[in-house]
Amino acid sequence: MKKLKTLFYAIAFVGALTSCSDTLDLAPEDYYASGNYWKTQAQFEGFMVGMHNSLRGDYSNVFVLGEARGGTQKFGTSTMSTSLNYSSPIKNNAFTKDQTGVGGWASYYGRILQVNLFIQKAEAATAAVLPDAAKNYLLGQAYGLRAYYYFQLYKTFGGVPIVTEPKPTTTSDPTKLSTARSTPKQTLDFVKQDVEKSEQYFSSDNFTLKSRRAMWSRAATLVLKGDVYLWSAKVAVGDQAPTDVSGDLTKAENALLAVKNSGKFGLLSKFEDVFSTSNKGNNEIIFAIRFADGEATNNAAEFLYQDAVFLNQYIGYNGKVMKDTLNLKGTGGVFRNEYKFELFASYDNADTRKRATFLDYYKVANGDTTVRAVVLRKFVGSINTTNNRVYDSDIPVYRYADVLLLLAEIANKKGEDPSGYINDIRKRAYGPTFPVYTNGTFEENELAILKERDKEFVWEGKRWYDLRRMQNAAGKPLAFAAAANYPATAPVLLETETHKLLWPIDVNTLNADPLLKDQQNPGY
Structure with missing residues (x-):
């Protein structure tokens, strides 16, 4: 199991990212380094940079958790006779209680504990250390990042332990959180609360975008909000059921329309230009994970x-x-x-x-x-x-094409015509002679939106989550629809495998904490 660093070492590492003129003297007996750190705005901003560096370490999860098991990947042996990664149990969906694919809550809690520490210190900071404008922006980022992490956990495992304190430990073992598992509803409610806090802290910000859109922002929080409330309106997980579909769809739509109408984002005229390394931070990017030669590269x-x-x-x-x-x-x-x-x-x-x-x-x-x-x-x-x-x-987490297609999905769920959003995407893909989509049945529209998402978001970590969230006419996830798979001859999951919509929790994590005993997801 992958071990996580203690918070003390996280702070020491982040300190290296601040100005070269800053000399950090961290007291080793104090995990919070409260005697030497959190004294200036530059130190808070340096820690925020470090948390984004930590987020970059999560980019493999974007693919593994969000895409690899979505039916677009070959598994076993490649065309070039090499052994393919994540073949079983992830790409072939052969999950069991002993074959879980990932362990230790996918290593999210080390990152969450860092954010918790930041929130604790920033909220306690005086105006002399952290002026209100800077404080609000940084806390908007922090609550947005934490909501993003917990939403990833929710989509993967359902209910998870909700930890809001830094909880430094000498073992740095993510399985020893000493926190009981919350229900799926409690977990999603917590995500919503953090999203709302982030939005409140960003309330006076006019869509500021930093570091070529590689730092969390108000726009990122709003797209996350749209994503979260769309899930809330459509996806049942344990005790979390869509009970206020209309209200959730309205919240999702309003958040996404705020981004759309901000004037800060739009589709580029050429699809390939979105991903050009000479065009980073372009107008289509809302939030991306940064990579750079001499700094860090991807796989x-x-x-x-x-x-x-x-x-x-x-x-x-x-x-x-x-x-x-x-x-x-x-x-x-x-x-x-x-x-x-x-x-x-x-x-x-x-x-x-x-x-x-x-x-x-x-x-x-x-x-x-x-x-x-x-x-x-x-x-x-x-x-x-x-x-x-x-x-x-750079690997996009959110971009403008996602906003348009999420709005299409919301319109479809509301019984409205989503074709305008679909055609916006197609026009960029094909040019002026694009094949015009016309409004169909709910299921026809849903599949059309999914197919556009499949073509847009390759290696952007969307495909599996889309199959979980999007539905047929009966309200069942498209993970069970053959028409949504490649080839369209059999579904990604059989209807007898509904338990596999959630990942199993690895045995080591369950056994390491008495509060998690017998807390395996149903069906495993």
């Missing part, structure tokens, strides 16, 4: 070809032998994550997202195509100043 190489098993062995869609088409310069890692060709084939050839997202390759023998496959192209990074390929693409 996109795991989705790309390795020279030894790819070059000169396949042909492209144009019939030419494949060389180093993406100019990886030998940096492609062992091919560990592969998207299904059926997802690629679902795009029209006129859809610019198709080859901005994927590079397709083939093998032909005796006139028959024996291999059809793709690698990810979308987050390929850049060539740095030393002429090396680096994987420094």
